Amino acid sequence: MFSFREKVAVVTGAGGDIGRDAAVALAKRGARILAVDMDPGGIEKTVEAVRSTGGTAEGFKADVTQSAECEAYAKRAADLRGEINLFFNNAGIEGIGAPLADYPEEEFDKVIAVNVKGVYLGIKAVVPHMKKGSAIVNMASVAGLNPFRCIRRTCFRRPPPLDQ
Numbered sequence: 001m002f003s004f005r006e007k008v009a010v011v012t013g014a015g016g017d018i019g020r021d022a023a024v025a026l027a028k029r030g031a032r033i034l035a036v037d038m039d040p041g042g043i044e045k046t047v048e049a050v051r052s053t054g055g056t057a058e059g060f061k062a063d064v065t066q067s068a069e070c071e072a073y074a075k076r077a078a079d080l081r082g083e084i085n086l087f088f089n090n091a092g093i094e095g096i097g098a099p100l101a102d103y104p105e106e107e108f109d110k111v112i113a114v115n116v117k118g119v120y121l122g123i124k125a126v127v128p129h130m131k132k133g134s135a136i137v138n139m140a141s142v143a144g145l146n147p148f149r150c151i152r153r154t155c156f157r158r159p160p161p162l163d164q
């Protein structure tokens with residue numbers, strides 16, 4: 001099994017399902033986890049999940065849309081062992097499902113702020129603390145490759161015929 005012993009892994013969106021599972025999986029392989037999320041309850045659950053399997057984790061509350069908060073989590077992670085070895089850039093929101101012409105501007109701004117700007121700010125903050133051989137995994141969605149068709153607020157992976 002691939003080992004992450006002595007490595008520092010930063011997981012954003014760590015309070016959610018995928019982030020939690022990733023944090024536990026990485027910790028089981030020896031990584032020390034910094035669990036970043038804006039939801040303190042989610043962070044706590046993840047830190048507990050990692051520790052209950054014998055792993056090492058600490059939480060860090062941050063909003064990934066804010067550059068100062070991204071720099072703060074990156075600095076904390078680098079302070080753990082001098083560098084960041086793995087970055088799972090995973091925080092994201094689904095937004096609502098709607099055709100673009102009906103999509104509320106406020107919701108559009110929220111989705112772009114987290115899913116696009118948050119990913120960029122994370123990379124910008126973390127890379128200065130990485131050395132050769134480190135890795136970044138940016139989370140995306142199958143919807144980026146195979147868009148869903150939305151009729152009113154219902155979205156379909158396999159859309160019904162176009163006359164509906």
Ligand SMILES: NC(=O)c1ccc[n+]([C@@H]2O[C@H](COP(=O)([O-])OP(=O)(O)OC[C@H]3O[C@@H](n4cnc5c(N)ncnc54)[C@H](O)[C@@H]3O)[C@@H](O)[C@H]2O)c1
Pocket residue numbers: 012013014015016017018019036037038039042062063064065090091092093094114118139140141142143
């Ligand atoms: N679950 C799926 O089927 C699926 C499908 C495609 C893509 N994804 C992507 O995978 C990633 C994780 O998904 P999930 O299913 O675990 O979602 P989730 O909603 O369970 O977890 C997402 C986490 O991100 C956090 N978050 C949201 N905005 C944030 C912000 N501004 N700053 C910091 N944290 C923030 C939330 O608090 C939450 O804990 C997301 O990027 C999501 O878009 C998930």
